[in-house]
Amino acid sequence: MILQWVPVLIALTGQAAPPPTSPPAVVRPATVQTAPAQTPRPAPKQYDETATAQSVIEKAVEAANTDDIRALIIWGANDNPRVQAFDVARRTAGTTFFSDEYKVGFVDVGRADKNVDVARKYGVTLSADALPFMTVLDQKGKLVASISSRELAAAEGTGFDNKKVAAFLAKHQAPAPDAIKPFEAAVVQAKKEGKTLFVWYSAPW
Numbered sequence: 001m002i003l004q005w006v007p008v009l010i011a012l013t014g015q016a017a018p019p020p021t022s023p024p025a026v027v028r029p030a031t032v033q034t035a036p037a038q039t040p041r042p043a044p045k046q047y048d049e050t051a052t053a054q055s056v057i058e059k060a061v062e063a064a065n066t067d068d069i070r071a072l073i074i075w076g077a078n079d080n081p082r083v084q085a086f087d088v089a090r091r092t093a094g095t096t097f098f099s100d101e102y103k104v105g106f107v108d109v110g111r112a113d114k115n116v117d118v119a120r121k122y123g124v125t126l127s128a129d130a131l132p133f134m135t136v137l138d139q140k141g142k143l144v145a146s147i148s149s150r151e152l153a154a155a156e157g158t159g160f161d162n163k164k165v166a167a168f169l170a171k172h173q174a175p176a177p178d179a180i181k182p183f184e185a186a187v188v189q190a191k192k193e194g195k196t197l198f199v200w201y202s203a204p205w
Contacts, residue, residue: 045078046087047108053115057141060105065139070174072102075109075119076132082149083132089160101173102136122146136172145172 048056060071076083090098098104109115112126119126123146124133136144147168154161183199190197 047076047078047106049078049108049110051108053107053118056105056107057118057137060103061137061139061141063103064137064174067103068139068174068177069100070102070139070144070172071137071141072098072104072169073107073122073135073137074104074132075107075115075124075126075135077108077110080111080128080131082129086132086149086152086160089162089165098169101169134168139174 057071057073060073064071076086107115107119109119109126109131112128112131116126119133122135122137122143124135126133130148130150133146133148135146138144145168149160152160152164152168186197186199189195
C-alpha cells in the first residue's frame with residue numbers, strides 16, 4: 001500500500017484587530033495677516049515756500065509769452081483756510097482758464113508777511129483775510145489787473161462764486177491774435193515767389 005501525503009491547509013479564522021486610530025485633528029484658527037497701516041500721503045503743496053516771488057513770476061511770464069497768453073499770479077499760503085477753499089473752487093469751476101488761457105504761478109506769502117514788497121509792486125496789498133489775491137500780467141510782465149478773494153466771495157458769505165472767478169478771468173485773458181493780416185501777407189509772398197501756401201491751424205494749448 002502506497003501512502004500519499006496530502007497537504008492540508010488549515011485556515012485559522014478569527015476577528016482581526018481594529019486598525020490603530022489616529023489622534024483627533026487639532027483645528028487651529030487661521031492666521032489673518034493684516035497690512036501695516038499706511039500713513040496717508042499729504043496733499044502736494046501748491047506754494048513753494050523756498051522759491052522767491054520774482055522767480056515764480058518770471059517763470060510764469062516766460063511761459064505765457066511762449067504761448068502768447070497771459071500769466072496769472074496767485075498770492076497765498078499752503079496753510080491758509082481761505083486759500084485752501086479757493087483752490088477747491090478753482091478746481092471745480094468747470095473752466096479751462098487756468099490751463100488754457102493763463103500760465104499760473106503760486107507765490108507764497110506766509111501769513112501775509114512774506115514777499116510783501118514784491119506784491120506791492122503789482123498793486124497787491126496783502127492781508128490774511130483777503131487771501132488769495134490774483135494778479136494778471138501780460139506776456140511782458142506788465143500788470144493788467146488784480147483782485148482779492150473778498151471780491152470773489154459767494155453771496156451767502158461762504159466759499160467762492162465760480163461765476164465771479166470765471167468772469168474776472170474772461171475779462172482779462174489775452175485777446176485773440178489777429179490771424180487775417182499774417183494770412184494775407186503770406187498769400188502775397190507765396191504768389192510773388194511762386195510757392196504753395198501752407199496754412200497751419202492751431203491754438204496756444
